[in-house]
Amino acid sequence: xxxxxxxxxxxxxxxxxxxxxxxxxxxxxxxxxxxxxxxxxxxxxxxxxxxxxxxxxxxxxxxxxxxxxxxxxxxxxxxxxxxxxxxxxxxxxxxxxxxxxxxxxxxxxxxxxxxxxxxxxxxxxxxxxxxxxxxxxxxxxxxxxxxxxxxxxxxxxxxxxxxxxxxxxxxxxxxxxxxxxxxxxxxxxxxxxxxxxxxxxxxxxxxxxxxxxxxxxxxxxxxxxxxxxxxxxxxxxxxxxxxxxxxxxxxxxxxxxxxxxxxxxxxxxxx
Amino acid sequence: xxxxxxxxxxxxxxxxxxxxxxxxxxxxxxxxxxxxxxxxxxxxxxxxxxxxxxxxxxxxxxxxxxxxxxxxxxxxxxxxxxxxxxxxxxxxxxxxxxxxxxxxxxxxxxxxxxxxxxxxxxxxxxxxxxxxxxxxxxxxxxxxxxxxxxxxxxxxxxxxxxxxxxxxxxxxxxxxxxxxxxxxxxxxxxxxxxxxxxxxxxxxxxxxxxxxxxxxxxxxxxxxxxxxxxxxxxxxxxxxxxxxxxxxxxxxxxxxxxxxxxxxxxxxxxxxxxxxxxxxxxxxxxxxxxxxxxxxxxxxxxxxxxxxxxxxxxxxxxxxxxxxxxxxxxxxxxxxxxxxxxxxxxxxxxxxxxxxxxxxxxxxxxxxxxxxxxxxxxxxxxxxxxxxxxxxxxxxxxxxxxxxxxxxxxxxxxxxxxxxxxxxxxxxxxxxxxxxxxxxxxxxxxxxxxxxxxxxxxxxxxxxxxxxxxxxxxxxxxxxxxxxxxxxxxxxxxxxxxxxxxxxxxxxxxxxxxxxxxxxxxxxxxxxxxxxxxxxxxxxxxxxxxxxxxxxxxxxxxxxxxxxxxxxxxxxxxxxxxxxxxxxxxxxxxxxxxxxxxxxxxxxxxxxxxxxxxxxxxxxxxxxxxxxxxxxxxxxxxxxxxxxxxxxxxxxxxxxxxxxxxxxxxxxxxxxxxxxxxxxxxxxxxxxxxxxx
Numbered sequence: 001x002x003x004x005x006x007x008x009x010x011x012x013x014x015x016x017x018x019x020x021x022x023x024x025x026x027x028x029x030x031x032x033x034x035x036x037x038x039x040x041x042x043x044x045x046x047x048x049x050x051x052x053x054x055x056x057x058x059x060x061x062x063x064x065x066x067x068x069x070x071x072x073x074x075x076x077x078x079x080x081x082x083x084x085x086x087x088x089x090x091x092x093x094x095x096x097x098x099x100x101x102x103x104x105x106x107x108x109x110x111x112x113x114x115x116x117x118x119x120x121x122x123x124x125x126x127x128x129x130x131x132x133x134x135x136x137x138x139x140x141x142x143x144x145x146x147x148x149x150x151x152x153x154x155x156x157x158x159x160x161x162x163x164x165x166x167x168x169x170x171x172x173x174x175x176x177x178x179x180x181x182x183x184x185x186x187x188x189x190x191x192x193x194x195x196x197x198x199x200x201x202x203x204x205x206x207x208x209x210x211x212x213x214x215x216x217x218x219x220x221x222x223x224x225x226x227x228x229x230x231x232x233x234x235x236x237x238x239x240x241x242x243x244x245x246x247x248x249x250x251x252x253x254x255x256x257x258x259x260x261x262x263x264x265x266x267x268x269x270x271x
Numbered sequence: 272x273x274x275x276x277x278x279x280x281x282x283x284x285x286x287x288x289x290x291x292x293x294x295x296x297x298x299x300x301x302x303x304x305x306x307x308x309x310x311x312x313x314x315x316x317x318x319x320x321x322x323x324x325x326x327x328x329x330x331x332x333x334x335x336x337x338x339x340x341x342x343x344x345x346x347x348x349x350x351x352x353x354x355x356x357x358x359x360x361x362x363x364x365x366x367x368x369x370x371x372x373x374x375x376x377x378x379x380x381x382x383x384x385x386x387x388x389x390x391x392x393x394x395x396x397x398x399x400x401x402x403x404x405x406x407x408x409x410x411x412x413x414x415x416x417x418x419x420x421x422x423x424x425x426x427x428x429x430x431x432x433x434x435x436x437x438x439x440x441x442x443x444x445x446x447x448x449x450x451x452x453x454x455x456x457x458x459x460x461x462x463x464x465x466x467x468x469x470x471x472x473x474x475x476x477x478x479x480x481x482x483x484x485x486x487x488x489x490x491x492x493x494x495x496x497x498x499x500x501x502x503x504x505x506x507x508x509x510x511x512x513x514x515x516x517x518x519x520x521x522x523x524x525x526x527x528x529x530x531x532x533x534x535x536x537x538x539x540x541x542x543x544x545x546x547x548x549x550x551x552x553x554x555x556x557x558x559x560x561x562x563x564x565x566x567x568x569x570x571x572x573x574x575x576x577x578x579x580x581x582x583x584x585x586x587x588x589x590x591x592x593x594x595x596x597x598x599x600x601x602x603x604x605x606x607x608x609x610x611x612x613x614x615x616x617x618x619x620x621x622x623x624x625x626x627x628x629x630x631x632x633x634x635x636x637x638x639x640x641x642x643x644x645x646x647x648x649x650x651x652x653x654x655x656x657x658x659x660x661x662x663x664x665x666x667x668x669x670x671x672x673x674x675x676x677x678x679x680x681x682x683x684x685x686x687x688x689x690x691x692x693x694x695x696x697x698x699x700x701x702x703x704x705x706x707x708x709x710x711x712x713x714x715x716x717x718x719x720x721x722x723x724x725x726x727x728x729x730x731x732x733x734x735x736x737x738x739x740x741x742x743x744x745x746x747x748x749x750x751x752x753x754x755x756x757x758x759x760x761x762x763x764x765x766x767x768x769x770x771x772x773x774x775x776x777x778x779x780x781x782x783x784x785x786x787x788x789x790x791x792x793x794x795x796x797x798x799x800x801x802x803x804x805x806x807x808x809x810x811x812x813x814x815x816x817x818x819x820x821x822x823x824x825x826x827x828x829x830x831x832x833x834x835x836x837x838x839x840x841x842x843x844x845x846x847x848x849x850x851x852x853x854x855x856x857x858x859x860x861x862x863x864x865x866x867x868x869x870x871x872x873x874x875x876x877x878x879x880x881x882x883x884x885x886x887x888x889x890x891x892x893x894x895x896x897x898x899x900x901x902x903x904x905x906x907x908x909x910x911x912x913x914x915x916x917x918x919x920x921x922x923x924x925x926x927x928x929x930x931x932x933x934x935x936x937x938x939x940x941x942x943x944x945x946x947x948x949x950x951x952x953x954x955x956x957x958x959x960x961x962x963x964x
Contacts, residue, residue, distance in 0.1 A: 021940035022933050023908045030909060076909055077945060079959055099909065101943055101959060108335055108883045108961045110943040138941065141334045141884050141963045174941040174964055207912075211935025214912055236911055257911045259945060259957055 020180025022210055024173075025148065025166055027114040028134055031055035031084040031097035033072045033266035034251035038240020039218030040231030042202035044186025045154065045162030050268060051086035054093035054118035057162050057186075059130030059154040061120030064088045067271040070095075074253075074264030080110070082264070093118040111140040126156040136173045146173030160188030162204075183208040191219075198222040225249075247271065294658025295367050297376045298670030299611070300326065302641065302652045304363050311643045313652050313672065324361070327378040327523055329561040330354045331663070334963075335884055337371040347460050348527045351883075353565035355523030374662050376561045378522045379700065381549040381718075383416065383487045383806055391733050391774050392811055393860040394507045397818050404821040406508025410441070410543035411496045411817050412532030413810075414525055415488030417445060417517030419783035420470050420479055422798065423501030424493050425513065435500065438470045442535050445481035445517040446524050459531065462517075481517055486786025488517065490802050491548050493781030495810035496817065503799040504779060507814025507860075508821070512541070520549060522562045529569055529577065542574030542820040546813035547725075548806030550582050550717025552589060553700040555615050557764040559663040563722035570724045572879050572892050573825045576832075578813040580805035581729040581769040582717030582758035587702035588710025595622065596692035600685045602708040603699070605649075605676040610704035612697055614669040614686075615763060618660045620693030624669055626651055627683040629676075638667075638689055649676030664764075669697075673705075681708065696763055713851070715758040716768045724828050726816070726835060727768045730754040730775020730808035731844070731857060737777065737801060741790045746803075748776060751844045753852050757805055760851040767849050770832060771839045773815075773858040775808030777801040815860050819867060825877070825894050826867075838862030876902055876948040878955035884963035891927040891958070893919075895950050902950035904929065906960070909943050931962055 029041075033052040036043045044057050051070035053060030070086040079101055086095030094117050101110040114137065120130035130152040138144045148170035155161040163185055170179035184206040191199035199221045207213040218238075220229035225244030232238070236257035243250050247270050255262035294301060302313040303326070330338050331352055338346045338354030343362025348355040355378065358366055366372060398405050418425065418440065426435035444454065446462040454464045465481065473479040483489045492506075496513055499505030514535050516528035529545050536543035554560035558567075570577055584590075591601045595616075603612060616622065621638040628646035636642040636655040644651040656667035673682065686695060696714060699705050720727040732748040748754060754776045760768035782788055782800045793800045816831055826834070839856035841848045848856050877894040895902050904927050906915040914933045929946065931939050941963050948955040 021938050022914065023942050023944075024940040026909050026940075026942055077911070077957060079945060079957055080909060080943065099943075103959060108959075110959070110961050112942070141961055142941070172940075176964060177938075177940050180937075210933075211937050212912060212914055212933050235913065255911065258905070258913070258949075258954075259907060259911060259947065262911070 020167070020178035021172070022180065022212060024177065024179045025134065025136070027097060027099050027112045027136060028055060028116060030076065030082045030099050031095060031114065031116070033070055033084070034074070034240060034253035034264040035242065035266065037255060037264050038229045038231060038238045038251070038253035039202055039220065040216035040233050040236060040238050041206060042186065042204040042216040042218035042231055044164060044184055044204045045160040045188040046200060046202050049088065051088040051093055051095060052266070053120065054086050054088065054095040054116050054132065055084070055097070057130065057152050057154060057164055058093065058118030058132040058150070059120045059128045059152040059162070061088060061091055061093045061118050061130060062122040062128035062154070064090050064093070064120070066090070069269045069271070070266060072264060072266040074262060076262050078260040091120055109140045113137040113139060128154045130154070138173050142174070144173035146179065147171050148179050162186035162188070180210055182210045196223055295372050295374050295662060296363065296658065298613070298654035298658070298668055299377050299672070300363060300375060301657060302654055302670070302672070304360055305641050307641060310641055325357050325359050327355070327357055327521065329376045329378055329522060329565065330356065331373040331561050331564065332371050333373055334371065340371055341366055341369055348523060348530065350526070350530060350565060351568050353561060353568055355526060374561060379551050379553040381520050381522060381525060381551045382701070383485070383549050392507065392815065392858045393862070394814070394818070396861045397864055404818055406496065406511030406814065406817040406821050408541060408824070409508065409511045409817040409820045410514050410532065410536040410539070410541050411508060411511040411813060412514045412516070412529070412543055412545035413488055413492045413495065414516040414518050414528035414532065414545060414547055415491050415549070416485035417481055417483035417488045418443065418492050418515045419483050419489045419781070419785060421474070421784065422489060422493070422781045424497035424499060424503060424781045426500070427498070436471065436474060438467055438474070439496070439498070440470055440513045440515055441467045443470060443481055443515045443517070444528065444531050446519050446528065447517055448480060457531065457534070459527065482785040483517065483783040484785045486783040486788065487548070487806065488515070489783035489786070490780045491546060491806060491810045494778060494807060495546055495814040497781050501798045502796040503781065506780070507811055508817035511814070511817045522551070525549065526562070526565050529566065533569055533575060542824045544813045544816040544820065545577045546810045547577060547719065548580040548809045550580060550720060551700065552584070552698045552702070552717055553611070553613070554718040555661070555664055555666065555668070555763060556696070556698065556714060556716065556718065556721050557664055557762055558721045558723045558766070560718055561663070563719045566719050566722050567724040570828045573827045573877065573894065574820060576816050576828045577725045578809050578816060579720045579722070579725045579727050580717070580809040581720050581727050582715060583756040583804050584702050584715045584717065584758050585712040585756055587715070588706040588708070589699040589702045590696065590711055590714050591707045591709050592694070592696040592711070592714060594693070595686050595695045596688055598685055598687040600683050601697070603673065603682045603684055603705060604679060604708060605673055605682070605705040606678050607704045609672070609674050610676070611670070611672040611700045613671070613700070614695055614697035615666050616695045617693045618665055618667055620691050621689040622669065622695065623687045623689050624653060624655055625685040625687070626653060626671070627685070629680040629682065648680060650674050712759045714761065714763060716760055716762060717758060720758070720768060721762040726770050726812060726832050728805060728809045728812045729757040729769040729772040729853065730803070730805045731757070731772045732776045733774040734777045738795070739791045740793045740795055740797070744791050746777060751842065753844065754803065757852070760854070767851070767854060769854040770836050771812065771854040771856060771858055773808040773811035775805050776803035778803065778807040780807070812858055815858060815863060818860060819863060822864065823867060834863045834866045838864070838866040875953040876950045876955040878946060878948040878958050880946070880958050880960060884961040885931065886962070886964050888931060889929040889946070889960050891929070891946065893925065893927055893948055895923045896953070899951040902948050905947050905949060907945045909945065914939060914944070929960070
């Protein structure tokens with residue numbers, strides 16, 4: 001039932017999707033932490049709670065317990081820096097991301113900021129809905145303000161399903177540009193490995209409704225406080241590792257793609 | 272003053288500066304409209320080069336093309352973040368407050384800097400060697416006092432009938448002629464533009480409206496690219512094409528002239544070298560003046576270079592400099608009714624400036640202040656870094672201007688450190704205006720010779736005697752030695768300048784029939800005469816650059832500079848290289864060709880974005896490695912998602928356009944995108960494409 005609900009919702013919202021300006025919400029996609037980056041964004045259906053859910057899938061905030069904070073920093077293809085901060089409490093998350101690129105040769109600088117307020121609510125056992133308000137603030141080369149409202153869902157069962165529909169309501173930051181409606185669909189699956197190893201497989205298709213949809217496949221292994229993961233898309237390979245220590249958890253990710261390597265580190269503190 | 276009171280004073284000054292805000296106008300503009308109503312404003316009419324109520328300015332803006340949005344400014348030239356234009360004096364405060372403005376600089380006038388020399392630099396070896404070239408297929412641009420298009424050295428006999436009916440001048444823009452609309456087609460708002468056809472048509476009638484009454488530009492053009500016909504000697508690149516700009520010599524016009532040359536070359540698909548035998552000493556001498564930054568921005572792709580004369584001020588005593596940690600006095604001696612000087616020091620230092628007039632009056636100007644003194648023998652305006660750190664380089668400028676003072680009078684300038692001292696360097700803007708009694712030869716490279724991307728050329732002696740139409744002549748200076756006038760480096764920020772030296776005394780080249788020429792410099796036949804100066808050295812290097820570009824058209828400015836400097840030769844005159852007088856030594860074309868190597872072409876694809884940000888399309892220049900016949904341009908968003916690709920087959924170099932669409936035809940949003948050119952298992956460095964609608 002839930003499965004079909006998700007599929008129908010996806011199809012329905014996909015019909016809403018229109019041809020806007022591709023890439024309006026890129027700033028928020030860069031807010032993903034190192035955990036999700038190493039899974040090439042495929043963790044859409046893997047709810048962990050945590051502050052990163054505000055960027056990944058706000059429905060995941062329904063599984064947040066207590067107060068957590070996330071700090072991420074990394075270089076993006078050696079041409080830009082990305083830093084993000086997020087905090088989460090049960091059902092609520094707030095995050096901010098800054099993307100900055102200052103060329104060495106005196107060319108045009110680029111600077112963009114974004115903030116997201118997310119809500120995730122459990123509506124039935126294993127089923128959560130979420131929403132998010134994103135505020136976009138391009139600073140350079142031209143300043144502007146825009147916003148968008150997204151909806152999300154998570155279904156937990158033998159198979160996990162995640163859905164995110166972006167830009168249902170929106171106001172673009174640049175006059176004359178349209179914020180397109182687009183959808184992402186994710187699947188997750190626990191792999192049957194002997195304890196203490198826990199392993200999950202994740203699959204995602206993003207950009208449904210845009211003309212450049214893309215897919216990704218990720219897998220991760222956890223043994224106690226040590227985690228390893230890898231992800232692949234048609235032209236990108238990503239690897240990552242995690243280390244937990246008490247209330248701290250450190251994620252590292254490296255993206256090896258057609259462009260220069262991208263590295264990101266994220267620190268999560270669970271209070 | 273006690274140590275405690277000095278500290279209090281320093282704290283007050285620092286506090287005051289911190290709240291003064293970064294003034295974005297140069298000090299001369301601040302003196303034209305001082306914030307203190309009690310201060311007598313400086314009048315531009317005193318300078319003799321300002322229209323009443325308006326000023327010509329160079330502008331740096333935060334965004335590309337930002338000059339179009341500045342209040343009060345009427346731009347005449349916009350190139351990326353740099354622009355030139357006119358602004359009413361009354362609009363200066365509003366303009367300076369605008370967030371788009373980075374810096375506003377009053378346009379200054381520049382002035383021209385001035386057989387055996389061409390063989391001396393080894394040009395014939397390049398003309399005649401294997402795969403030799405005489406500069407065909409390359410543009411030599413001369414932005415100077417114009418040209419005598421009738422001179423045979425710039426003409427060509429295409430049909431072999433013995434009459435030179437053709438001109439090697441492809442375009443001529445005379446900025447000094449009244450506008451007739453002909454310039455508008457080339458994006459120029461004043462003057463007249465003549466095409467090659469129009470110049471050739473004038474040969475039949477014997478009249479051409481654009482002339483070179485100074486003679487300087489014709490002489491310079493002859494050195495770089497004359498073919499020697501008419502009883503003279505060929506220049507360095509005698510088959511290069513010429514694009515000539517008869518300039519007003521104001522900085523904005525010079526920049527527009529360089530743009531004109533490069534635009535024409537780009538349209539024709541030819542590489543270009545522009546020669547600037549001109550300069551001024553107004554500016555920080557560290558490459559950050561807007562004149563120099565704008566010039567750097569024009570040399571933005573392979574196949575473009577700008578060559579600049581170092582200046583002729585080594586003996587003019589126009590520079591003073593010292594590490595000032597206790598009071599020091601320098602003496603300014605005016606030679607004309609107007610003299611301006613600027614002193615630069617690091618932001619950590621502060622100085623109290625005392626000006627003592629020869630008639631005994633004295634003013635003291637504290638850091639952050641402006642002051643005016645009406646002395647019995649002249650008037651002085653001083654701006655002691657009233658705007659705080661200059662946003663271009665972070666340093667502080669003390670600007671002083673003196674009018675009405677008798678020539679030869681001595682004005683004592685005493686710099687006293689307030690708190691921390693530091694290095695101070697000062698220049699008189701124009702050596703004809705005056706000199707310092709304590710002046711030296713160091714740091715005398717004229718602007719724009721301190722720019723990062725230009726090739727700056729000093730002069731040495733290759734001839735000191737000749738037979739003129741009035742008999743034997745001789746001149747001081749040993750053949751082979753550095754010309755005594757040749758300006759010395761380094762730049763104020765410590766970079767090596769000049770890059771190299773070339774023949775500059777005395778040089779025989781083409782004579783403009785419209786110019787008055789001293790008989791003792793005129794050679795038999797009357798078509799050639801001799802001049803000296805780094806103005807004459809620079810076109811030797813410009814011609815050399817043209818030959819190198821004829822061999823390898825994709826050379827960038829730094830590759831060209833590398834070849835010229837690594838190929839330069841040192842002898843007993845030059846000594847150990849590099850040094851601050853000679854740079855890397857004497858121009859040697861065979862050495863430069865050898866340094867260039869066998870021209871294997873790039874090992875990886877080259878991709879250069881032409882202009883940024885982009886609103887409608889992104890244009891790229893590309894070059895592929897040798898023996899590679901295909902490539903693909905790929906556009907990614909910042910997450911690494913491939914948005915667009917275009918396959919190229921055939922041309923090894925050329926232009927590419929991304930229409931700001933995805934592969935599915937949807938427009939991309941404003942933002943940052945990444946472009947790479949992939950070919951033969953290698954790819955170009957990532958090119959940032961900022962889309963802003």
